[in-house]
Amino acid sequence: xxxxxxxxxxxxxxxxxxxxxxxxxxxxxxxxxxxxxxxxxxxxxxxxxxxxxxxxxxxxxxxxxxxxxxxxxxxxxxxxxxxxxxxxxxxxxxxxxxxxxxxxxxxxxxxxxxxxxxxxxxxxxxxxxxxxxxxxxxxxxxxxxxxxxxxxxxxxxxxxxxxxxxxxxxxxxxxxxxxxxxxxxxxxxxxxxxxxxxxxxxxxxxxxxxxxxxxxxxxxxxxxxxxxxxxxxxxxxxxxxxxxxxxxxxxxxxxxxxxxxxxxxxxxxxxxxxxxxxxxxxxxxxxxxxxxxxxxxxxxxxxxxxxxxxxxxxxxxxxxxxxxxxxxxx
Amino acid sequence: xxxxxxxxxxxxxxxxxxxxxxxxxxxxxxxxxxxxxxxxxxxxxxxxxxxxxxxxxxxxxxxxxxxxxxxxxxxxxxxxxxxxxxxxxxxxxxxxxxxxxxxxxxxxxxxxxxxxxxxxxxxxxxxxxxxxxxxxxxxxxxxxxxxxxxxxxxxxxxxxxxxxxxxxxxxxxxxxxxxxxxxxxxxxxxxxxxxxxxxxxxxxxxxxxxxxxxxxxxxxxxxxxxxxxxxxxxxxxxxxxxxxxxxxxxxxxxxxxxxxxxxxxxxxxxxxxxxxxxxxxxxxxxxxxxx
Amino acid sequence: xxxxxxxxxxxxxxxxxxxxxxxxxxxxxxxxxxxxxxxxxxxxxxxxxxxxxxxxxxxxxxxxxxxxxxxxxxxxxxxxxxxxxxxxxxxxxxxxxxxxxxxxxxxxxxxxxxxxxxxxxxxxxxxxxxxxxxxxxxxxxxxxxxxxxxxxxxxxxxxxxxxxxxxxxxxxxxxxxxxxxxxxxxxxxxxxxxxxxxxxxxxxxxxxxxxxxxxxxxxxxxxx
Numbered sequence: 001x002x003x004x005x006x007x008x009x010x011x012x013x014x015x016x017x018x019x020x021x022x023x024x025x026x027x028x029x030x031x032x033x034x035x036x037x038x039x040x041x042x043x044x045x046x047x048x049x050x051x052x053x054x055x056x057x058x059x060x061x062x063x064x065x066x067x068x069x070x071x072x073x074x075x076x077x078x079x080x081x082x083x084x085x086x087x088x089x090x091x092x093x094x095x096x097x098x099x100x101x102x103x104x105x106x107x108x109x110x111x112x113x114x115x116x117x118x119x120x121x122x123x124x125x126x127x128x129x130x131x132x133x134x135x136x137x138x139x140x141x142x143x144x145x146x147x148x149x150x151x152x153x154x155x156x157x158x159x160x161x162x163x164x165x166x167x168x169x170x171x172x173x174x175x176x177x178x179x180x181x182x183x184x185x186x187x188x189x190x191x192x193x194x195x196x197x198x199x200x201x202x203x204x205x206x207x208x209x210x211x212x213x214x215x216x217x218x219x220x221x222x223x224x225x226x227x228x229x230x231x232x233x234x235x236x237x238x239x240x241x242x243x244x245x246x247x248x249x250x251x252x253x254x255x256x257x258x259x260x261x262x263x264x265x266x267x268x269x270x271x272x273x274x275x276x277x278x279x280x281x282x283x284x285x286x287x288x289x290x291x292x293x294x295x296x297x298x299x300x301x302x303x304x305x306x307x308x309x310x311x312x313x314x315x316x317x318x319x320x321x322x323x324x325x326x327x328x329x330x
Numbered sequence: 331x332x333x334x335x336x337x338x339x340x341x342x343x344x345x346x347x348x349x350x351x352x353x354x355x356x357x358x359x360x361x362x363x364x365x366x367x368x369x370x371x372x373x374x375x376x377x378x379x380x381x382x383x384x385x386x387x388x389x390x391x392x393x394x395x396x397x398x399x400x401x402x403x404x405x406x407x408x409x410x411x412x413x414x415x416x417x418x419x420x421x422x423x424x425x426x427x428x429x430x431x432x433x434x435x436x437x438x439x440x441x442x443x444x445x446x447x448x449x450x451x452x453x454x455x456x457x458x459x460x461x462x463x464x465x466x467x468x469x470x471x472x473x474x475x476x477x478x479x480x481x482x483x484x485x486x487x488x489x490x491x492x493x494x495x496x497x498x499x500x501x502x503x504x505x506x507x508x509x510x511x512x513x514x515x516x517x518x519x520x521x522x523x524x525x526x527x528x529x530x531x532x533x534x535x536x537x538x539x540x541x542x543x544x545x546x547x548x549x550x551x552x553x554x555x556x557x558x559x560x561x562x563x564x565x566x567x568x569x570x571x572x573x574x575x576x577x578x579x580x581x582x583x584x585x586x587x588x589x590x591x592x593x594x595x596x597x598x599x600x601x602x603x604x605x606x607x608x609x610x611x612x613x614x615x616x617x618x619x620x621x
Numbered sequence: 622x623x624x625x626x627x628x629x630x631x632x633x634x635x636x637x638x639x640x641x642x643x644x645x646x647x648x649x650x651x652x653x654x655x656x657x658x659x660x661x662x663x664x665x666x667x668x669x670x671x672x673x674x675x676x677x678x679x680x681x682x683x684x685x686x687x688x689x690x691x692x693x694x695x696x697x698x699x700x701x702x703x704x705x706x707x708x709x710x711x712x713x714x715x716x717x718x719x720x721x722x723x724x725x726x727x728x729x730x731x732x733x734x735x736x737x738x739x740x741x742x743x744x745x746x747x748x749x750x751x752x753x754x755x756x757x758x759x760x761x762x763x764x765x766x767x768x769x770x771x772x773x774x775x776x777x778x779x780x781x782x783x784x785x786x787x788x789x790x791x792x793x794x795x796x797x798x799x800x801x802x803x804x805x806x807x808x809x810x811x812x813x814x815x816x817x818x819x820x821x822x823x824x825x826x827x828x829x830x831x832x833x834x835x836x837x838x839x840x841x842x843x844x845x
Contacts, residue, residue: 050422056421056422056425102606103602103603103605103606104602106605106606106609107605107609111560111564111605111609113362113364113425114362114556114557114559114560115560115598115601115602115605117553117556118553118556118557118594118597118598118601119598121549121550121553121594122594122595122597122598125591125593125594125595126591126592126594126595128591129589129590129591129592130591241549242433242436245429245432245433248426248429249430249433252426252430280437280440280441281437281438281440281441282437282441284433284434284436284437285434285437285438285441287433287434288430288431288432288433288434288435288437289430289434291426291427291429291430291433291434292409292427292430292431292434295414295423295426295427295430296409296413296414296423296427299417299418299419299423493726493728493731496719496722496723496726497723497726499712499715499719500712500715500719500723500726502714503712503713503714503715504710504711504712504713506674506706506710507710507711507712507723508695508712508723509674509694509695509698510672510694510698510703510704510706510710511698511723511724511726511771511775512695512696512698512699512726512727512775513695513723513726514693514695514696515695565714566714
C-alpha cells in the first residue's frame with residue numbers, strides 16, 4: 001500500500017498543479033505557487049550539489065541573480081523579448097557555473113563554502129553599486145514580461161507566469177532524477193563517501209563535480225530567466241543572504257536526500273514564511289532554533305528521521321564495545 | 331597613496347583579529363564557524379549597551395565587547411561542538427548549526443534593538459589626529475591600528491609561548507598525535523572558541539566608531555575574515571597575518587582607484603586565482619619555499 | 622614485581638572487522654618485551670587498543686590494579702602510558718623543539734621540559750642540530766628519532782613503540798632499536814612491536830608472538 005502511494009505521489013502532485021488555475025481566481029494563491037515553484041526548483045538543484053555531490057556550495061542564488069540581471073538588461077537595452085530569456089539564462093548560468101567551478105571543484109569542502117558565499121555577496125554588492133548599468137539599489141525595471149501588458153495585475157496574467165514556472169519545475173525535477181539516478185549521480189555519491197575509493201575505480205572526481213555544477217547552474221539560470229520575466233526586471237533582493245538562509249533551512253528541514261523531502265521542506269517553510277510574515281524577526285528566530293534543534297538531533301533532516309529511528313531501535317547491539325575515538329585527522 | 335597605506339594598516343589589523351579565530355577553529359576543530367559574523371554583531375551590541383548603561387569609558391566598552399564575544403564563543407562550544415563532536419555528518423551538521431545560530435541571532439538582535447544603526451562612543455578621543463604627508467589620520471584609526479597590532483602580537487605570543495598555545499597548534503597539525511601527548515580536544519576546543527570569540531568581539535569594538543552598530547553588520551567582516559583565512563591557508567597563523575595585509579591592501583587600492591563597489595569582486599578574483607595555483611593558500615607557498 | 626599492564630581476553634577491531642581475538646598478557650614494571658608476528662596479525666591493534674585508539678574493544682586492560690578501559694586516550698598519555706605509533710604522528714608544521722615540548726604537555730612534565738629536552742638531545746644528538754627545523758622537512762630517520770624523543774619527554778611508565786624500524790635503512794633501523802632497548806627508563810616498561818625479530822635479539826627480556834589476533838607463544842629473549 002505505501003509503495004503504491006509512493007508511485008502515485010508525483011502524478012497526483014502534477015494533476016493537482018495542473019488543475020489549480022481552473023479552480024481558483026485568487027491571484028494571491030497563484031503568486032504563492034509561483035514563488036513556491038521558484039524556491040522548489042532552486043532547492044532541487046541545490047540539493048544535487050550539496051547532497052548528492054557533497055559540495056558545500058552557497059552560490060545557488062548567484063546564478064539565479066546573474067541570469068535575471070542579464071535577461072533584464074538585454075531586454076531593456078537590446079529589446080530582447082521574454083521568450084528569449086530562457087536560452088540566455090540557460091547558457092549564462094552554465095557559463096557562470098563553469099567559471100566558478102573550475103577553481104572551486106579542486107577545493108576541500110569548506111573552501112567551497114567560503115568561495116561561494118563570497119560570490120553571492122560580491123554579486124549583490126556589485127549590482128547595487130553599479131547604478132548606470134544595473135540601476136543601483138532600485139534594480140532594473142521595465143523589462144519584457146511573460147505576462148502580456150494587457151493582463152498585468154489580473155488573475156489571468158498570473159496564469160501565464162504559473163504555466164511558465166510549471167515548465168521550469170518539470171525541467172528541474174527531470175534534471176534531478178536524470179542526475180541522481182544516472183551514472184553521474186553514482187559517481188558523485190561514490191566520491192562523496194570516499195575519494196580514494198572513487199579514484200581507485202577510475203572516477204574523474206573534478207570532472208564529475210564540474211559536470212553537476214554546470215548542469216545545476218544552467219537550470220538555476222533558467223529560474224533566473226523566469227524571475228526576470230515575472231518581475232519585469234531584476235533587483236538586488238535575488239542575492240539576499242537571508243533568502244539564501246531560508247532556502248537552506250528548507251533543504252535542511254526536509255532533508256537533502258530526496259525530492260519529496262525538499263517538496264515538504266520548501267512548502268512547509270514557505271507557508272510559515274508567508275503566513276506569519278507580520279511577526280517578522282521572531283519567525284526567523286524560531287526558524288533558526290528549529291534548524292539548530294533538527295541538526296543536533298537528526299542526522300539527515302526530517303526526511304531521514306524514520307531511517308534514523310529504525311537504526312536506533314535495531315542497532316544498539318554492538319554497544320558492548322567502547323566507542324573509542326572521534327573523527328581522526330579531520 | 332598614503333591614504334591607501336593607512337587604510338591597509340587599519341583593515342589588516344582588524345581582519346587578522348576576525349580571521350585568526352576562523353582559521354584556528356577550522357584547522358583545530360574541523361568546522362567552519364559561520365556564526366562568527368553574529369559573534370561580531372552581538373559583541374558590538376554588548377559594547378554599545380555597556381557604553382549607554384554602564385559607562386562610556388573606553389576600557390569598559392572594550393571589556394564589554396570582549397566578554398560578550400568570548401561568551402558567544404563559549405555558547406558555540408556548548409551548542410555546536412560538544413553535541414556534534416564525533417557524530418555522523420559532522421562537517422555538514424556543524425555548518426548548518428552555525429548558520430542556524432547566525433540566522434536566529436541576527437533576527438534576535440533585530441527584534442531587540444530595531445533596524446536603525448546605533449552610533450558608538452569615540453574610544454580614542456584622547457589621541458589627537460595626526461597628518462602624514464598631507465593625509466589626515468583620525469584618532470579612531472590610530473587607536474584601532476595600535477590596539478589591534480598589540481592584540482595580534484599578544485595572541486601570537488600566547489600561541490607560541492604558552493602550554494595551551496602549543497596544544498592548540500599541535501591540534502591543528504595532527505589530531506591523533508595531539509591526543510597521544512595528552513592534549514584534551516575538548517579543553518582545547520573551548521579555549522579556541524572562547525579566544526576566537528573574544529578576538530572577534532575586540533575587532534567589533536575597534537571598528538564600532540568607524541562603522542555603526544547594527545544587527546547585520548557582522549556579515550561583511552565575516553566574509554572578509556573568511557577570505558583572509560582561506561587565502562592564508564586555514565590553520566596557519568603566519569599565513570593568515572600575511573593574507574590580512576594582502577586583502578587589506580587590495581581592498582584599499584580597489585576602493586581608492588577603481589571604486590568601492592568592486593572590492594568584493596576584486597577579492598573574489600584574487601582568491602580564485604591564488605587557490606587555483608596554490609590550493610592551500612599562502613601557507614602552501616610558505617611551505618614550498620621552506621622545503 | 623608489580624604488573625605495569627595486565628590484559629585479559631582483549632578483543633578489538635575496526636567497524637565490522639575484528640582483529641584481536643582474546644589476548645592475555647602481563648607486563649611487569651621495568652620489563653622489556655618484544656611483540657613479534659606477521660603484518661596484519663594484530664601487533665599494532667594491540668598497542669592501539671591499550672590506549673583506546675580503536676573503533677571498539679572489550680575484555681580487560683588493567684594497570685596497577687585499575688581498569689584503563691574507561692580512561693580517555695589523552696588521560697592515559699598524561700598518566701605515562703605512551704604510544705609511539707607507526708607513522709610517527711608528529712606535528713609536521715611545527716619545529717622539532719615544539720614537537721618535543723608537546724610530548725611534555727602534562728603539567729607535571731611541562732615544568733621539567735628543558736632538562737628532558739637535554740636528555741633527548743644526549744640520546745639523539747642529531748635532533749640537537751635540528752631544533753629549529755620544521756619537522757615536515759626532516760629525513761625519515763630524524764623523524765623517527767623525533768617521534769621517540771617526543772615520547773621520552775613524557776617520562777612514561779609504559780612505552781608502547783610500534784615498529785620503530787619501519788621504512789628506515791637497515792643501518793639506521795638497527796641503531797634506533799639498539800638505542801631504544803638500551804635506554805634507562807627508570808623502572809618504566811617497554812613494549813616493542815617488531816616484524817624483524819633479529820633486531821631484538823639479545824636486547825629484551827621476553828618475546829611475545831602474536832598470531833591471528835592471539836598470543837601464540839612466549840619465549841625468553843636470547844642472551845646477548
